[in-house]
Structures are given as structure tokens and as C-alpha cells.
Amino acid sequence: MVLDYSSDEIAVVRRAIAPPPPKPPEGVIEAMRPAEGMPVPDHMPPFWKLSDLEMPLFMRLTGDPVVKALSRYAFFPEVFKRLQSGQDIPNLNFSGRARGMVAILEFPDRSIVIKPLQSSREDQIAKIAGEAGVGPVQLESLPGYLTEEFVLGTFFTELPTDRLTEDFLSGVGFALGDLIRRLHQADIYYNDVTLSDPRGRSHFLVDEHGSCRLIDFGISVLLDRHPAVSREDVHNFVRTLPMYRLFRGIAEDEAQVDRFLEEYAGKLAASSKSEITSRDLEFIQQGLKMAGRRMGDRIIQPVQEGFMRGYRG
Ligand SMILES: Nc1ncnc2c1ncn2[C@@H]1O[C@H](COP(=O)(O)OP(=O)(O)OP(=O)(O)O)[C@@H](O)[C@H]1O
Ligand SMILES: [Mg+2]
Structure with a gap:
């Protein structure tokens, strides 16, 4: 089964990644190496908050092929539910400057965008704009991020x-x-x-x-x-x-x-x-x-x- 974690574990992971945590301290990054001299896996820094108290869960994430492909994005509601219902792992691309990482995930039927909030009321504004047909439709997200429709054009x-x-x-x-x-x-x-x-x-x-x-x-x-x-x-x-x-x-x-x-x-x-x-x-x-x-x-x-x-x- 894809993303085989208990609902408690999912809740723990989501609290660790959202809102986006600050950059991990150097020592924590060092401790993320699977073995002496091995590089830190690219997909793991977003989960650094788990590395202390939740070591077994952290290790399972490190080896999970879906998490390797999608990192934190695997745990966003819109992505998680699609993967659980049997959809393939989407392509993941990045864009964006001012706000940092804007992730574009391409599913066969539609693409979605996940991006960190740039202001404290952006989610509220984006929701109003989405409902008015002015901006992208807003989808279920995690604190500190927008998940939205990818607008074609x-x-x-x-x-x-x-x-x-x-x-x-x-x-x-x-x-x-x-x-x-x-x-x-x-x-x-x-x-x-x-x-x-x-x-x-x-x-x-x-x-x-x-x-x-x-x-x-x-x-x-x-x-x-x-x-x-x-x-x-x-x-x-x-x-x-x-x-x-x-x-x-x-x-x-x-x-x-x-x-x-x-x-x-x-x-x-x-x-x-x-x-x-x-x-x-x-x-x-x-x-x-x-x-x-x-x-x-x-x-x-x-x-x-x-x-x-x-x-x-
Ligand atoms: N909902 C969306 N639909 C289609 N494309 C999007 C969407 N959201 C973001 N993008 C693409 O990602 C880029 C960056 O997104 P956004 O403008 O939100 O972030 P930014 O950090 O302000 O980036 P920039 O400085 O390039 O404007 C956009 O220019 C666009 O190409
Ligand atoms: Mg912009």
C-alpha cells in the first residue's frame, strides 16, 4: 500500500512540515546522513523536525519511494488522497522567485500548485478570488501553504x-x-x-x-x-x-x-x-x-x- 502510515503518524508528519519550519540547524542536517560520509537525502530536510523525537518514523520516510519522489508534498491532502486512491506519482516541477518554492504537481487529469503563503491573509484573499472566478480555485491545504488549481493558459x-x-x-x-x-x-x-x-x-x-x-x-x-x-x-x-x-x-x-x-x-x-x-x-x-x-x-x-x-x- 502506498503511504502506509497510521492517521496519528500522518498528523505528526503534517505538524512537522506545516507551517513550513525554519531552516534546520547545521547539527540536525549532519545527523540526517544515513551513514558516515553519505549525503543527506534531498527529500528529507522538510521533515527535520521529526528527526529528534520521531526517529523510527523519520527512518521510514527516508526509505519510502513515494516520499523520495515527492518529499513533503506527498502529505498534502490533495496529493495524499489521489495517491491513496491509486493514481500514479505526479511529476513535480518548481517555479517562483519572491515567495520561494512554488511546486507544480502534474496528475493525469489536472495539475495542482502548492506554494507557501507570502502574507498572512493570502489564503483568505485567494479563496475570495477563486470563488469569484478571478483566480485559481483553492483546494484543501495545510497551514502556511496554498494548494490551488493550476490555471491553464x-x-x-x-x-x-x-x-x-x-x-x-x-x-x-x-x-x-x-x-x-x-x-x-x-x-x-x-x-x-x-x-x-x-x-x-x-x-x-x-x-x-x-x-x-x-x-x-x-x-x-x-x-x-x-x-x-x-x-x-x-x-x-x-x-x-x-x-x-x-x-x-x-x-x-x-x-x-x-x-x-x-x-x-x-x-x-x-x-x-x-x-x-x-x-x-x-x-x-x-x-x-x-x-x-x-x-x-x-x-x-x-x-x-x-x-x-x-x-x-
Ligand atoms: N495557480 C497557478 N496556475 C498556473 N501557474 C501558476 C500558478 N501559480 C503559480 N504558477 C506559476 O508559477 C510561477 C510563480 O508563482 P507565483 O507568481 O505565485 O510566485 P512568485 O514567487 O511570485 O514568482 P514570480 O516572482 O515568478 O512571480 C508563476 O509565474 C506561474 O508561472
Ligand atoms: Mg508572482
Whole structure:
């Protein structure tokens, strides 16, 4: 039987891997070697918290071929239940920069994504966005991680030129306007690179039928408590301001940064929600210009026109 552990053992393993534990101390890593001079098995560091009190379980995990292939991901509910019901071990690939490891697991019927949370409310925001059809559908997960649908499609900036007719672009613009409107209506300020950054990276996926979704709500802000804003909200808000990046570079000490954040919290409290969310529209404007440099300036007008219609609703 695949993953033959008692429910108590599964609970122990899950508590050890989620939320993601800090890096193991050097001595612990050393103790993970199966024998003197042998390398530490690649799949075991995520389980390091078990290495002290749960040695027999730790040793079984070390030798388990499924755990060798999937490491911690074998124990996530969506993966575990599929393996238990007889599905093959999925391919495991990694992506992601800002938040660290983004795991993409390819099952025959669908792929799923497992990624560590980037903010304390990202799970809540991703759930709202998923239910509104704006972002990936959220699946059962473990604390500190999202497990979500892998959204099929191509990043806007990577669409093949032969698809970029005026009609298609205006439809894509409309779809984006509609997504952003739904987010704003749900009190979510998206706050990330929507269409294109200077290197052409995007968070906006378009599938073969022209249907569109956004991914990555890691720095989005939920404005449900506005005018109250948490320190994390303020930080997420300012981190995408070019002037903040500049300021961080020249700030003398952390106290100066703290004062800046404090002041900014006041500004956000005094702004209306629509003033805050309107910055998404500026980002889209800028992203569209950058996308234009890559894909040809002729794309700008139809996307913009479609967007305005979609955003107005
Ligand atoms: N639900 C998803 N559906 C499809 N692809 C996804 C999904 N989640 C993540 N990805 C892919 O993984 C990449 C990284 O994910 P994400 O943006 O959440 O993390 P990140 O650390 O912010 O990475 P980056 O800095 O590349 O944006 C995405 O650019 C995308 O290619
Ligand atoms: Mg991202």
C-alpha cells in the first residue's frame, strides 16, 4: 500500500512540515546522513523536525519511494488522497522567485500548485478570488501553504502574434477589466504586475478560448477593515511604490523605515477604498505600455478600450 502510515503518524508528519519550519540547524542536517560520509537525502530536510523525537518514523520516510519522489508534498491532502486512491506519482516541477518554492504537481487529469503563503491573509484573499472566478480555485491545504488549481493558459505577454487580432485583444482587455472590477468589488486591491513587468513577466493568463484569470495574490491587500490597516498591509502597499524602493536604499536605520510606514498608514486610512484600488489601474496602464514595447504598440488601444468597458461593468 502506498503511504502506509497510521492517521496519528500522518498528523505528526503534517505538524512537522506545516507551517513550513525554519531552516534546520547545521547539527540536525549532519545527523540526517544515513551513514558516515553519505549525503543527506534531498527529500528529507522538510521533515527535520521529526528527526529528534520521531526517529523510527523519520527512518521510514527516508526509505519510502513515494516520499523520495515527492518529499513533503506527498502529505498534502490533495496529493495524499489521489495517491491513496491509486493514481500514479505526479511529476513535480518548481517555479517562483519572491515567495520561494512554488511546486507544480502534474496528475493525469489536472495539475495542482502548492506554494507557501507570502502574507498572512493570502489564503483568505485567494479563496475570495477563486470563488469569484478571478483566480485559481483553492483546494484543501495545510497551514502556511496554498494548494490551488493550476490555471491553464499562456501569459498575456507570451501570446503568439497570430492571435493578436483587434477583436481578440479587445476581448482580453474586457476580460481583464471584468476581473479587476470583481476584485475591487470584493475589497481586494491586487497590487501586482498584472500585464507585464519590464522583463515581460505577467500574472495574467489567457487560455485557448480567450478566457482569462489572474494568479498570485501574495502582495494583495484585503481592504475589509479599512480605514484600519495592519502593518503588513501598509508594507505590501508601499513595496510596489518605486519611491519606497529608493527610500529603503537610502534609509539610515530601521526606525526611519518604521516612521515612514507609520506615516503611510495614516495616508491609507485617510484615502478612500477607491483611491487605493485605483493604483491597480495605473499598474495596468504601465504594464500595457511595457507589453506594447514587446508585442507592438498597436496592441495598446484595443486592450485599453476593452478594459474600460469591462471595468465599468
Ligand atoms: N495557480 C497557478 N496556475 C498556473 N501557474 C501558476 C500558478 N501559480 C503559480 N504558477 C506559476 O508559477 C510561477 C510563480 O508563482 P507565483 O507568481 O505565485 O510566485 P512568485 O514567487 O511570485 O514568482 P514570480 O516572482 O515568478 O512571480 C508563476 O509565474 C506561474 O508561472
Ligand atoms: Mg508572482
